[in-house]
Amino acid sequence: MSHLRSSGRWARGLVALTVTAASTLAAITAVAGPAGAAGHPKPAAAAQAEPGGACTSADLGTRHPYIKSSEVTPTITHFKGWYVTAGSTGTQTVNTSVQTTISVSVGLTGNVEGSFAVETLGKVGASLGLNVQVSYTSTSSTSTSVTWNFGSPGYYGLYKGTKKVTGTYGSLNCNRVQQGDGSWALKWTAGPDTGSYTTFTTLEEGAVRCEDKVPANSIMAKAQGLLDCGSASATAQHPAGPVPSAKADRAKQDADSAATAARAAQGMKATQAARPAALNCQPAVYRIEVPGKPLNWSAPLLANDGVRLRESNFFSAHLDNWRLCNVTENNGVIEASLWNWGNGGCATIPANIANQEQAYLTTASCGEDDLQRFYIYRDVPGSSKIGVQNKYTGSMLGHDRYADGELIRQYSSGRQDGTGTYALTAV
Template identity: 85%
Template sequence: MACAASAAVVTVGLAVSPAAAAPTAPPTTPAASAQAEPGGACTAADLGTRHPYIKSSEVTPTITHFKGWYVTSGSTGTQTVNTSVQTTISVTVGVTGNVEGGFGVETLGKVGASLGLNVQVNYTSTSSASTSVTWNFTNPGYYGLYKGTKKVTGTYGSLNCNRVQQGDGSWALKWIEGADSGSYTTFTTLEEGAVRCEDNVPANSIMRKAQDLLDCGSATATAKHAAGPVPSAKADKARQEATKASKAVTADKSVKGVGNPAPAARAAALDCQPAVYRIDVPGKPLNWSAPLLANDGVRLRESNFFSAHLDNWRLCNVTERNGVVEASLWNWGNGGCATIPSDIANQEQAYLTTATCAQDDLQRFYIYRDVPGSSKIGVQNKYTGSMMGHDRYADGELIRQYSSGRQDGTGTYTLTGV
């Protein structure tokens, strides 16, 4: 596919070093910064990293399992009651729902710290099957047997290292609000118990939520019953609404393509800048090289006569917002655009490859830049939010996505003009 390069396109100030010129980057510390704070200083080693900050949080007591149960004077004592599922809560972070990598764990850890709650920080979910509650009933009455938790939801943003122009006109690297954000869901430790209509329980508590499902004051609650299960119209309605909401979320994820192969992409017209670049490992000969085979990935290779332009990239459909460049990366050698495969986009360390240029968000990347005079950059996928990096410096090593980036600085690259 030909790339339509237009001389009229503005170059949005990308600092590059010509292939034959010595780099002019100012001195920077070799290790990534230990702490990321908005407006705080960062180094070139941080360009390929990412850290979360919490924008909002909401805590909602939620009943996951429930059963209305009537105890007569002759049936007190310890009983085991099977409860029905009311709702299932899954731990998710971001559009992919991935909690494998460091970013998801760090996000949920900050949520717990900010709220003073012990929340789940790894992928898990409440049970989607009926479970039992064993309880010692000392008095007869109408009970609600329940299991529940505090569901925690909210939104996060990311902090990325990027160049910022200061009031005196000079430039500095600082932690800024990155171009991506998303939502999260987690929950606290599960609790179980039994509650009656006449019990005085704290407002906005898990026990109160269970008491609400008892339909206190209804004919069902006040009527005389034999010992055993009692139907609860309110609990049934809550369960149906939760099931409907769960199906809606599942359908929404399916539409977004999380974990599902995308339909065949149609080629999109590109408006590419005329400049051609290599994406190098700073100070070393290996750089990003696109695959010859469709099922292979972008790998570190050394440029030579046989590279066939597979190590040459152009920036296309370039925009800039708040100092952060967004672009598609078009490869001169195979005519494809860099992308994360849709069927593995939710996986930590999914590999980077190229595909027919379709201009979806999996093929769009944010580029974070060092101060002018340096060509060092960090690269972030728009859809997944993950930073690009490599596990080790070696010929043939795949370029992969890391949710928090490579904290040892190996996710920082050099955009070198060819």
């Protein structure tokens, strides 16, 4: 996630955040009209979240996945070449070696965390007509046995395998869209965040010989390919038992090399420190409020605390005042850093818990870090209502209950009851 830039230049079309608070109020945070009335209309159901479909202001703080691409690849997870002589037919149990390990994951977290990931994998299975894993699991990373009844002598490949399913997804977010007649409406649109997923189908096991006729592009065909049928090892006479398979060994080595490279890349990314950034903040100052309610986002005084719902008063010390910094706009979606006037920090999801559902929002020293960047989805002009999404995690911001001192947290699909919709109000 290294696409962040800190130029701070206004996009030419960004009329919603002008130099004066008055014009900003007119474009983004004017007194709520009919579309931004206090209270939350019933959110659109997940099944209705389709590109171009209507949504409501309560949906501004939610998102739903759509599948952009899918690839199904027969994959052997365990394999062993085995020679059966005339005197060794019948049922045998053979220990197979690991060829590859498949783990279910969605997005950056490396696992399946939250309702958005589950919904994503559910849509993958539905779109392909396959029964895929929709919760975190993985194929075995240790050798396992296959028990098989060998009816005739020959050179066999004992295997366990599955269909590995990979691809990319995008998210549908509720945002304002200008119609052809110049009017505005709330629609489900493709949000800027995308990611990749991995899952797999039910495991199968079996035995295959070189002379067997098997369906093309099947798990069995993949196992047959590992037999290296044209090699001297495959055609030579052997005593009963394991047969060396150079092709299978190469496949295992390739998988191990790829895994090592992936771990190295991940480690390099984790050790890259965020560089200090010079923020270009707009002069307008805002409160991020619960619509129609007195509580709003207030930054913490203590470093290990989080952003909480508080009521503004004389003692707020500007902790409830926020500025939008390094602002850009793309397809009607604002991207910005949220700088707090009271403690001088930028809103962020802590890196050590960023992969967790309901991780809390806090502030930290401002830097070029996508954990400190947020997408802002807006209601139609005349309403101050917004939804806020973290750029790095893709999760929406919301609160579990309306109460003084309640933490602001991230929810992968947002708060479906509308409590992730806030009002950006100029002060």
